[in-house]
Structure formats: structure tokens, C-alpha cells
Amino acid sequence: MAAPLTADWLQRLRRRAKPESRGRVRIVPRSIYILPTRQGMLLALLLLLMLAGSINYGSNLGHLMTFLLGGLWLVTILHTWRNLLGLSIQPGEAAPVFAGQTADFTLRVLNHDGSSRYGIALGARKRPGGSVDIPADSGSELHIAVKTERRGILPIPEITIQTSFPFGLFRAWSYARLDLSCLVYPKPAARGEPPTLAIYNHSDSGDRGVGADDFIGLRGYRLGDSPRQIDWKAHARERGLMSKQFGGDRSEQVSLDWELLQGYDTEERLSLLCRFILQAEEREQSYSLRMPQEKIPTGSGPRHQQRCLSLLARHGHDDETAG
């Protein structure tokens, strides 16, 4: 128990750049951390070796060259630090994704300074994003890809902005607390049919669904078709194996109900509902969704789908506000 506690304590201790207007975060001097990279340490070690050699052979020019490279090493700290200083990060929208897919956060890094910034990279949750050069007085878009695992609201409590320009000897980074999150829909379950407590509306346009009531036509035999479905007469006429197809009386309105999915746990239910919604949308059916707390009336179209899916995504997350 002690370890996470310490980590939490450290989390609170560490300085972050906080948002100002419109959710934008500006990197101020106090929020920048800087440490030598592995290459930087290697060079420092080498410089010590060079100094030892220069002392040993009493070479003044050796001293001078060692000190020049040492000076370069030190000055690089300032340049790397300066390369990050004063940039601001503007959070953008992340399109909702299904659990298991990769969420793509778009951010804009703005450079208000008169000099260009190079090799600026964003990262979240220890995963590096892309990197860009940002010319003077302009901005560049950067993407952070985060693989999602669970449905719900995927918050990015903080992102890392970092650089090792000019020579890669030091890495300067800063943690920025951004209002950044992505809605993650449940992972759709495998195909299946919703429990039929559907409202049977007569359809004038006929039905192409699968049922057992009316004969609709013939199609080629597929492995697994019941022998009772095979059109033996056609077979006798040497027209090959054909299966008879029957259509059911199918509603164009589906009513999806949480309560009807008994025998599944919460996440399975959400996955099933997600699948049904997608399926209904695919079949151009209208559907309503009834959840324990909320009911969405019948409807269809992308907006309706989005509303239903986000209700699923947020199930149990009601205390949190959406981003």
C-alpha cells in the first residue's frame, strides 16, 4: 500500500503547468524539468576522461578543448530549456472510439516567440506522440495516440511536452494539466439479435430479415443449412443444392432495454447493447434505448447513435462531467 501512496504524494508534489484561458496551458519557467539524456551522461563521462588525459600529458590545448566541449554541454542546458519555455498547448477534441481502439488526441502547440522551436514532442501516459518544429509566431498540430482498454471516459490528466534540441544531450520536459478526455464506447459484442420484445409493426416494403414464416426465395446451399431447408425438388431437377429462404415479420423499430438482458454482467450488457445499436443503425432501423437511469426515445441517424452510445459509455460514470 505504501508504494502507491508515495507515488500519489509525489504526484501532488510535482509541478505542472496549469490551464489559463480557454483550456490553454503555457509553459512557464518554473514548470520545466531538465536532466541529461543517456548521451549527455556519456559525453560528461568522456569529458572527464579527456580531462584526465589532458592533465596527464600536460596539454594546455587539450584542457582548452575539453573545457570548450564542457562549456557547450552546460550552455546546451539553457538552450534546451529555452526551447520549451513560453510554448502553449491548446487542447483539441478527440473523436469517441470503441474500447480497444486507439484514441487520437489532437493538440495545438503555439509558439508566440520570435524564434523558431525545434523538435517539440508531446506524450501522454509515458507514450511519446509525434514531434514537430514550430516556426516563429505560429502553431503546429500534434497527435497523441492512446490505446483504449475500457469503456468510459478516458481522461488524460496530464501530458508531457518535451524536447532535446539542440544536441540531444539534455531532455527538458514539462507536465501540463489539460482538460483532455476521450469518450470510449463499449467494445461491441459479437453479432447477435436483441431479445425480441420488439414492437411488431407491419412493414409495407417487405422484409429481408431472417425468420421462419414466409418463403422469400432460394439461395445457394451453405454449409450448416438445415436439410429441411434444402429444396430437394430443385436438386432432383439437377439444379444443384439450393436452400429455401424464409423471412420473418420484422419490426422497423427496435426497443433496446437494459432490463431485458438478464444473466449478463454490466460490461457484457453494455457490449451487447452497443452491438445492437450499431446493428440497428446498419439496418436502418429506428431504435430506442432504455437504461436504468435514463431513456432515449426512438430515433435514428448518427446523432441519435452517438447519444445512445455515449449513454452506454457513461454508464456508472455519472458523477464525472464529460469533457
Next chain:
Amino acid sequence: MKQPVDFTVTPAFVTKLSLMMALALLPHVANIPVNISLYLLLLLTWRIAGLYWTRLLPGRWLLLAATLISILIVYAQYQTLLGRDAGVALLGMMLMLKVNEITKRRDIYVSVFISYFVIITQFLFSQSVLLTLYLLGVVIGLTSLLLEINRVTPPRRPYQPLISTFKITLQALPIALVLFIIFPRITQPLWNFSSEASARTGLDDRVSPGTISELIESSEVAFRVQFMQPPPPKQQRYWRGLVMWDTDGYSWYTDDKQVLRSETIKLMMIDNPVKYEIFLEPHDEAWLFALDLPLEAPPNSRLSQDFQLRYNEPVTKPINYSLHSLTRYGMTRLAPGLRRRALQLGDNVTQRQRDLVARWRADSADDRAIVDQALAFFNTEPFIYTLSPPRYPGNPVDEFLFEGMAGFCEHYATSFSQLMRIAGIPSRLVLGYQGGEYNALGDYFIVRQYHAHAWSEVWLEGRGWVRIDPTAAVAPERIEYPLRLAFGEQGAPAMFEIDGGGMVAAMMRHFTHALDSANIQWRRWVVGYSREHQFTLMRNFGLDSYSAMQWSLVTLGMVAIVLLLVGLNIVRRGRLLLSPAQQGYQRFCNKLSRIGISRRSYEGPMDFARRAARNRPDLARQIMAIVDLYIRLRYASQERDGRQLRLFARQVRQFRPRQR
């Protein structure tokens, strides 16, 4: 954590990096054997070819084999892998092998870092200004490659990373200088590799016919001298090195087993001492040179009883020292032991030598007259001064005096000294340099190996040891110059300096003098900077009583201050580069910003002024006037119009908007 920027290694980049690495190694070609240089070139060619025919690129096993072969080659050449020379060869191999496996970002760093190391080893061999500037350029070139891989978009202009790196290096320079001046110099080596093979030219501690004429072929600098007052005349510019007391009739040397008892010598000054500074090049021997006759010993050396300067260790790196010398002097007493030693002869003295000396003795009143007779003998007899004398295999002195009559300074000096000893006049041989080439640009003398010279000293009662240069007695018309000395290079041997003819030669001389003059300043302030300089400097600042701890704190403090200054400059860089008009405009914008009208980054001066005027009609007149003036100053190229600029500055100053 992963690097912020991913870099893909392209063939073009590998070419650039390989060439930079080769440039870092290039000056070592002079320091390593030809066959190793050729092998290194082969490795480089292998890599460059591999860029175009990837099939040629070595696999892991081939590379391992090449590494082993390289180590074997170095071992075969030097019989060791340690020490300066073998180490450098090994480092060169490592560098060129590394060229063959640049595939990842990490390899780039390792390559650049090994190159840095190779660069620093160059200074073990040469410390000239030109080399330093060259290597500085290579360091900047190498480092700029690191800059290139830490940015995303390729630079718009290919030399842009070079310029950026150059600027950063300039910022690092003050830190380097502070550290250079105050970092304590340790005089004792931390570790020692003995038996360093060295092939430096210089005087030997044994003189036999032929030893100096070898040196005459070399125009390498032995040392440089700067006088603190008008230099002594040419006849007195004898640079004393070694004194040889003993001879076996064939060569002259000083037998170390016969200890010279240190005796106080009474020296009578006839002239005031001459003060000068010598910048000695390393010659790997433990002696120093001084104007005849040095009065004191520089640090880490001692002055022997016969006025040789013995250094505590072989001179393997350039050193500087200041000295006083007497050009005219007298001495009072020669100890009996030394007198015996200065009269001892080899077993090859012939009867005709004795006869010759007996003739002189008969004609002379005193020792001085015998010396004059001997000099007259060299002048009137057909003696020839030549750089390529015949060989005298049997009895060198005798064959030279009576048969060949052609020789170089060591022939004259050894024969003369021997004749003097036969005559009962104590004599000894002195080895050193004579003359020197004056560099008017830097006001100093360059003494080169071809100024090497040998002369005699004889003991004359009442005067002490007197320098006699028998070579100078040779009649001028019997002096043979090699062609090389007659044209181009200045500085004929010994006394007979001639000015090389022709305008080209004069221009060349002027150029080399300018370069050498820069070198001597370099030698004085940078290469020769020593513990003693450091102490003097610190004493002047009253810091000499500091402890090691305080010392480190001072060093750290100084570096921190410099770093702070550089940092301020970097942070304020954007503003520092603004012209006066731009600075005024910035102040104007800041003032408006304080009352809530901030210029947006996309707004030009005119748009901003219009918007500001709309917001604050009461200030409109002032705002428009200032911006009008600014536009005229900035865009109608009237920036240099001082009157307008002052007017603009005043208007900005007087613009004091208030919040409503």
C-alpha cells in the same frame, strides 16, 4: 524515455558524418605510419562504397574480424597497445570501424564522441594555431550534425545548423576560458607510459663528425626568443646547450661518471645582463637552451657549474621560460681537477698535429696568441666549409686537418679543441645554436634546427672561459651553400646567413613570419600557460592563499556567473536583436497592452493602430502619429535618420495612456 525526435539515418547523412570523422582524423596522418594511414583510408572507402552498393556493407562477423585485424596491425606496428602512439593508431581504427556501422541514432552519438576524443589527441603532437582553428571547425561541424538529428524538418539552408552550432559554441567560449585560466594545472603526470618512441630532431649529447650536418637538413623550429631590450649583435647570439668535456679522439661527450663538482664560480660582469624569454619546442631531452651565458635557472631546472641548463625531466611538451644572460663576462679560477679534465686527449693524436702546435707555440708569446695562430691557420689554409664533407673514416681530426680540409662546424670545433689541448690550453666543446631568423612582425627570433652549431671554449688565464668559433675563421669565398639555402629558405647555417633572393621568396617569408608571429603569441598565452602563470595571476588578484575548497568554489562561482550571463542573453535573444525603432514600437505596444488593447500576433502596425484608435478615440491622434512615424522609420528605410528616430522615441516616451 524515448527520444523526442526520431531520426532516420539517410545515406546523405552517413556520408556527411563519415567525412567529418575523416576530417577529425586527418592531421594524424602525419603522426602515424603510412601503412596504417592507408588501412584507415581503406576502411573509410569501404563505408562510402557501401552507401551505393549495400551488398558491400560488412556484417557483424566481418566487422568483428576487421576489428581483430586492426588490433593486430597496431600491435605489430608498435609491439604494444598502450601509450600515445599506439593509442592514437588504435583510436583511428576504432573511428573508421565505427563509420562502418552507423545505422541507428545511438551510433551517430558514439561516432561523434569518439571523434571528439580523436581531436583532443591531435594536441599531443602539434599545438599550432592553424591546427587548433582547423580542429575547432571540425568540432563545430560534428556538433552541427547532432543538431540536425534533433530537429524534425530538414533545415531550409544546408549550412543553417552550422551557423547555429557556431553561435552556441561562441557562448560556450567564455566558460571554456574561465575554466582554462583557473583550473589548477597539475605538473606531475597521473600515469606514465614509458618508452615512447619518438623521432624528434634535435641535438645529441655526443658529437662526432656528421651529427650536426644531419640536423642542417631540418628547418623545424628549435625555439623562439624574444628579447626584452634591443637584441645583442649577431656575433653574440650563441645559444648554449651542452658542454662536452671528454673526448676519445673520435667524438666528444661528457662522461656522466666523472661528476662535475659544483664550485662557486666568480663571474665578472662586463656588460649588463640581457633579459629575454625562450619558447622551447619539445625535443625529448632533459636540457634547455640559453643565450651564452645564462645567469640563473628557470623553474624545474638547475644551472650546472659549466653553465648548462639541466631540466628535471625530458622536454616532451612546449615550455616557456624567462632568463638573464651575460654576453660579455670574465672568470677567475679553474680548479685543478677540471683543468686536468679539459686537457685530456684521445689516443689518436699524431705527430703532425704535435708539430703544428709546436710551431705555433714557438711563434707565440702567450696562450691567446696560439689561439690566434690556430684561427689564422683555418683562414689561410684552403679550408672549405661544406655541408657535404668527405668521410674521414680513419682518424677524423687528422684526416680533416691535413688531407680533406673540407668540413662542417663540428669538424672545425672538434679539431680546434683538440689542437688547443695539445698546446696545453684547457678547452671544451659547446653544442647549441647560432644566429636565428628575425621575425619583424612579432619582434622575436626563430631558431631552427639548421641553426645548430658547435664551437669551442678555451681557458685563458685572467679571462676565464672564452668562446672561440673556429668555423667563423674560414674565408668567406670558400663557403659552399647547398642550393636550397641559396634560394627560398632563409637562414644559412652558422655565421653565414644570406637573404634568399627573389620577390616570391620574400613574400613567402613575410607570410610564414606572420603565421609564426601568431604562433608565438599562442605559445605564450595558451600553449605555454602554466602553474607559474596561474600563481602570478592569482597573486595579482590576491587569491593565492585560497584552499582547494575555496578554489573549487571560486571556479564554480565564475562558471555560474558566465552561465547566467549567457542564459540572460539567450532568454532575451528575441528582444536584443530589435532595432531601436522596433524597441520603441514594442514599448508602445506594451503601454497599450496595459490598458487592455493587446496587439494580436497577426496584426500589422496599421491594423493595430486602427483598432486601438477605434477603441480609444481620445488617444487616436497620438496613436496614429506614432504609428505613422514608425512605419516611415521601419519600412521607408529611414532607420538611420537620427532626427526622426529621436522624435519617435520622444513621442513613445510621452505616450501615457490611462485606463478608463
